[in-house]
Amino acid sequence: MLEELIRSNNGRRILDFGCGVGRHTKYFVKRGYEVYGFDQSEKALQRAESTLANENLSAHLRVWNMLSPLPYETAFFDAVLAVRVIQHAYKKDILEILREIDRVLRERGLVFIQVTSYETEMKNMLEGRKPIWVEPRTLIAETGPEKGIPRHLFTSEELLSMLKGYEILEIHSGTDHYDGHCIIARKLKH
Numbered sequence: 668m669l670e671e672l673i674r675s676n677n678g679r680r681i682l683d684f685g686c687g688v689g690r691h692t693k694y695f696v697k698r699g700y701e702v703y704g705f706d707q708s709e710k711a712l713q714r715a716e717s718t719l720a721n722e723n724l725s726a727h728l729r730v731w732n733m734l735s736p737l738p739y740e741t742a743f744f745d746a747v748l749a750v751r752v753i754q755h756a757y758k759k760d761i762l763e764i765l766r767e768i769d770r771v772l773r774e775r776g777l778v779f780i781q782v783t784s785y786e787t788e789m790k791n792m793l794e795g796r797k798p799i800w801v802e803p804r805t806l807i808a809e810t811g812p813e814k815g816i817p818r819h820l821f822t823s824e825e826l827l828s829m830l831k832g833y834e835i836l837e838i839h840s841g842t843d844h845y846d847g848h849c850i851i852a853r854k855l856k857h
Contacts, residue, residue: 672777683695
């Protein structure tokens, strides 16, 4: 559905926000989009570039920290994908990240956001994981691959409140595909 919306919205330039090893970057490049992506992990970007090069594909990738102002012009992108990345910040930083996404997204551009669900994570915690709470609904894991990294747990109401000025096209939570929140929204005039 997301690609159909981007195409029907005359989209061609996409930002893969926190692209990691480039799974979504590759998907959209193969379909003819001009894709930009960044991640703070140089190792992940090297894997993304290698994967693209193996198929004679290319994208505009760079090492960047999502907590820094984005290195793109205002209204540069037709769509922004932020898949399971903005949750790795404190709430005040998430609000700034969303302001930056809004800045680089053109009017009527699309945003796809996927984040952790407070309700689901609380259920998982009852099964034995012990986090360190650092602010309401933000924890830091003591073990595992996310050890020491903040993770904000969103309620659907909170996520919707952060997207004022956007038309919500689709939102779903706790599906078989992903046990968090997924939202597709269109930027309205500000």
